[in-house]
Amino acid sequence: MARGGYATVYRATQDSVGREVAIKMENRRLESNRDQARFLREARAAGRMSSHPHVVDLFDVGVTVDQHPYLIMELCDGSYLDRMRISPLAATEARDVGIKIADALVHSHANGVLHRDVKPANVLYSHFNPAVLADFGLAVLGEMRDSSVTLEVLTPAYAPPEMFRHDDPSGAVDVYALCATLYAVMHGRPPRWETDRSPSLITLMDLFHQPIPDLPGVPHALIEVLRYGMANDPRSRPTAEQLRDLLTKLDLDPNQSRSVPPPRYSAGDDTPTVRNAHKPARKKWLFGLLGIQDR
Template identity: 65%
Template structure:
């Protein structure tokens, strides 16, 4: 790496901009401000971060190039450099928010199928570039929240986007990511998080009381879209849709014609799915309109390929 320069600094990490010499490209290096305690914590971070890095193959997850720990114990991630995040960008048009929601829900559905949770979905972790409208960042740092405080306190959480069970120190589940994404999308529509009146973090008692307040409709936002987000922010985790269901629910929301809507109704013929596509099968993960077959188990020497002739060629190439 060369040309290392500070790009941004937050409460838990500092982001640097650098040039990767081997391929002459600019990258972002995110370095955790706090050092890991011992070798066991370092090994755990590397194990979990590498597992989470599998998610970066999804088109709407930030490309993660490498992970590691500095000599003085600070975890770091090397990832693609994006133009910015959706923090403080609202209010945004309903069509744009819906499009972002479909993409990020699809990324979460893929992660949850791999038993990986994000645990910190928020506008600051949804990035964009000139090539991609929305990519989810920070899968590799999710485990650090647990390392800091296994009881999950306000210091660890992003309170504006955390569901009520996280304030009761409940074990994180996929429903946490669904709540956080819906709260994020609502904030992008409203310009501030749901139920919050300002940017200051209220007390724990105030936050718990907020969960009893209704989530109102928003001007110039279709009620159908708000209803989907409201369901995703249900106080009971079991009442929320899965990430896959949320993606499909957002897809089915009908928006008024015109405006920033990359998924107009009826569906444009430029999409990959046939005009009369079969119904989606439960349990399958779809990327946009394209079904991705289940991944083969780790260690399977014969991954699934669509063409039998190609399969034979691949096996000969691998010497099997």
């Protein structure tokens, strides 16, 4: 079905029950017994996430006789990467997808599992489910690769700045990536990117200091929530639960009145003075406007 730099996806039939499935196989090998055991242990733990209605069902994991790790998963109809390339989503549909995927992240983070590669290609849909998150089981494979930062491993368009500094990942990584994904499916390309081509690593780091523009036809309140989730400082982002609640409370009626003006801040300025000045104001405005408590 597809081949990438690190994995190949096959369409197959599970003979025992006669259903079609997707098999994602890592291109490289896990040659040591220790790495294979770790993959099986952690991938199976991540597989528990598939009990959530908005996580792709993971049926089995294993290692082939020639040492390639694989996952057998639910076969879906397509991804939101395909959707956004054909026709970007309206704000309401993007908001609804965000609620579902954020709820999946709430479930996974509560169980100590990070996704670490949320992006439009990993948000899938089927006839029965408008949004499911794929590839939880592949997070451990990313850890087993060369630890040096490469554009291919990080999916740079959706990776937050701390991942390029080799910081330990946290739930804030998934929140950033989901907000960047929601912006992309409405815009047709990732935030701040001028073209579909990947920039150099130096150019990419400079992009984090640029503001995230408004989008035509997208309510300002939704863009503000996404900017909040894409703060350069991971401590300034909402949790997955807060993001889900913010999206749920959003009224996307373009004629809605706003009784409280948005705070003034420089979205691209990450200096301590400006960050500390605008973070509480923006957070207070968002939570107050939507009538929810900061937990």
